Amino acid sequence: MARVEPLKLGMIGGGEGAFIGAVHRMAAGIDGDWRLVAGAFSTDAGRNTRTGDLLGLDAGRVYGSIDELLSAERALPEGERIDAVAIVTPNHLHAPMSIAALDAGFHVICEKPMSLNLEEAQAIAAAAERSGRHYALAFTYSGYPLVEEARARVARGDFGAIRLVQVEYSQGWLSSALDREGNRQAEWRTDPARAGLGGCLGDIGTHAFQLAEHVSGLQVESLCADLTTHVPGRRLDDDVSVLLRFAGGARGVLKATQVAAGDENGLRLRIHGEKGGLDWAQMEPNTLTLRWLDRPAELVRTGGPGMAETTLGRIRTPAGHPEGYIEAFANIYRSVAATIRGGDTVAARGAAAWFPGTADGVRTMAFVEAVVANAASDQKWSGLAG
Numbered sequence: 001m002a003r004v005e006p007l008k009l010g011m012i013g014g015g016e017g018a019f020i021g022a023v024h025r026m027a028a029g030i031d032g033d034w035r036l037v038a039g040a041f042s043t044d045a046g047r048n049t050r051t052g053d054l055l056g057l058d059a060g061r062v063y064g065s066i067d068e069l070l071s072a073e074r075a076l077p078e079g080e081r082i083d084a085v086a087i088v089t090p091n092h093l094h095a096p097m098s099i100a101a102l103d104a105g106f107h108v109i110c111e112k113p114m115s116l117n118l119e120e121a122q123a124i125a126a127a128a129e130r131s132g133r134h135y136a137l138a139f140t141y142s143g144y145p146l147v148e149e150a151r152a153r154v155a156r157g158d159f160g161a162i163r164l165v166q167v168e169y170s171q172g173w174l175s176s177a178l179d180r181e182g183n184r185q186a187e188w189r190t191d192p193a194r195a196g197l198g199g200c201l202g203d204i205g206t207h208a209f210q211l212a213e214h215v216s217g218l219q220v221e222s223l224c225a226d227l228t229t230h231v232p233g234r235r236l237d238d239d240v241s242v243l244l245r246f247a248g249g250a251r252g253v254l255k256a257t258q259v260a261a262g263d264e265n266g267l268r269l270r271i272h273g274e275k276g277g278l279d280w281a282q283m284e285p286n287t288l289t290l291r292w293l294d295r296p297a298e299l300v301r302t303g304g305p306g307m308a309e310t311t312l313g314r315i316r317t318p319a320g321h322p323e324g325y326i327e328a329f330a331n332i333y334r335s336v337a338a339t340i341r342g343g344d345t346v347a348a349r350g351a352a353a354w355f356p357g358t359a360d361g362v363r364t365m366a367f368v369e370a371v372v373a374n375a376a377s378d379q380k381w382s383g384l385a386g
């Protein structure tokens with residue numbers, strides 16, 4: 001087999017003290033598909049330089065801004081310049097940075113939520129279309145092997161016609177006014193100018209919504225929402241409750257909160273059809289429980305027998321060696337790499353090349369807008385745009 005060079009990655013954000021940038025770096029590195037070679041990690045020059053040094057980057061490729069990075073990398077010969085840009089900054093920068101990177105001819109792997117609002121999301125989708133570059137959105141949870149297994153089993157009709165979709169994402173870390181006590185992650189997440197239309201809604205409600213539509217294979221047609229801000233003085237919602245009506249008649253409930261004091265990352269999805277249902281929870285991601293009307297319950301385990309072909313491509317270790325959050329992220333990087341390479345070596349190792357992208361992003365931002373509008377009105381049901 002011919003030698004395969006890793007794809008080259010540039011990162012925007014993810015400087016010293018940041019959260020998700022480090023997760024992206026670990027995920028991109030796991031399979032050897034990617035090598036980080038450039039970055040503009042922080043607007044603080046000291047933090048930017050120190051991050052580049054710590055990561056062992058060539059100082060000449062640690063740039064002061066995304067604009068510098070895009071123009072300098074474009075000027076490098078093909079084969080040396082980056083292939084893709086990972087955008088891991090706060091939300092208000094996702095749209096301008098994604099569009100600039102796509103227009104400059106680079107593939108993009110961007111953090112969620114896609115943008116501040118639906119209009120920006122549509123502009124990113126248009127930029128991806130005209131550039132012919134790939135755009136991936138870090139809806140991490142759809143990268144878990146058993147989420148793929150759940151999706152495949154619903155799609156092949158194991159449960160019959162779907163009737164119920166119940167999703168909840170329960171966190172407690174914003175139960176107090178952390179946002180006004182110097183917590184960097186909380187501070188921008190509760191500022192409408194940098195977080196967007198939704199607080200908890202945009203931050204984790206979008207994860208729950210994407211997971212529900214992705215696994216059920218159904219689209220939400222209309223919703224009835226309640227948004228609450230429990231912590232006094234906070235400028236965005238910290239608690240979301242939504243009733244969902246899906247095309248075809250299924251009904252659903254989405255609960256997302258960041259004030260369930262003591263909760264960690266309680267993301268749980270339950271889907272029921274005429275014959276039975278499934279239950280998956282992010283904090284026990286290697287077990288998928290199936291329950292049936294006419295026979296005992298089953299436990300499906302990551303790497304165990306009976307996996308769908310597309311699930312196998314998302315598993316790295318034998319059953320019982322736990323895979324988790326970083327590997328789920330890595331599955332997105334692996335699929336993007338396989339897609340960019342057009343089905344060569346990585347695909348041959350069995351990677352299923354699907355990854356969340358513009359369609360998921362536009363749907364989730366339509367959801368955010370519909371929830372905000374519905375919660376502020378006296379109307380009982382609101383449709384989703386698009």
Ligand SMILES: NC(=O)c1ccc[n+]([C@@H]2O[C@H](COP(=O)([O-])OP(=O)(O)OC[C@H]3O[C@@H](n4cnc5c(N)ncnc54)[C@H](O)[C@@H]3O)[C@@H](O)[C@H]2O)c1
Nearest residue numbers: 013014015018019020041042088089090091111112138140
């Ligand atoms: N997919 C997931 O599971 C997941 C989890 C956590 C966060 N996120 C998303 O990741 C993004 C970042 O969140 P975080 O918690 O890591 O935030 P953070 O505040 O910890 O990090 C943001 C980083 O961006 C840098 N930055 C800000 N402006 C910049 C600019 N103009 N140029 C270069 N760098 C800049 C900051 O210096 C910092 O290093 C958010 O959009 C968030 O919603 C996703």
